Amino acid sequence: MPTFHPIAWTPDLEVGVPEVDDEHALLVTLYNDVVRATRQGVSRPTRDGIVRSLQAYAVFHMDREEAWMISHAYPDTARHRARHAEFRAAVEALYADAPDDAEHARMAALASFLRAWILDHIRGEDRALFDWIHDGCPNPLACAAE
Template identity: 35%
Template sequence: MPLITWTPAYSVGHPDLDQDHQNLVDLLNMLHEAWESGEDLAVRLGIVDELLMYTDYHFRREEGLLAEHGYPRLADQQAAHAALRQSVEDFRSRHLSHPDTALTAEIETFLKTWMMSHILEEDLQYRSLFAD
């Protein structure tokens, strides 16, 4: 069972950003499945690394589009993105030092909560920028 199921309610009104968010959800679900199925540390870390790379790509794209549209809360978005990136890197470092299942569950819960609250509370605020 997936950790997160994407629904149209999560749409921010821009097809590229919606696809990015769906891809991030897919990566979180892959991490969840790897953890649930007992995949080894290298597999889990590979997924976290892919998640970090894709997150960086998405943040650059999202921030660029928001800047182009003169989004007044861009600095808030950038700060939230930087905080998430640092938190994921911290989790990854701790996971390398102590690769136990509790830490995997911790990062999974953190990412699910952060992603869903960020999309639903922050990202949906810019939906009107992309309205037709």
């Protein structure tokens, strides 16, 4: 039986923008709720609600990040947005209806994907974005507004 591992919020997940760090921390909490619900064997409708909450919040967060990219003229916006689109599609595909006998395997695949994606994306693409904003900030009007 696969093990569902929660994520501990650690300083290496911070990107140095408090509101973004708060949003990332909430994503981690929502992922941990998925893990907890799966481990506890809550009903499928309850678990579906938890997964859909994570999915909706992730989309909200990604939209906000993409606004940051645009307002700061981030040169890697297209690739970063493509990664967000891949996330949306993958979560939808992994969480598509599955027969009851495949439920545990479906949740294991989803949890594994979410864990890896959240950690890799925050430490990789998001860190690069916010490092670039902190270091470069070529858009003086956007920088002055912060």
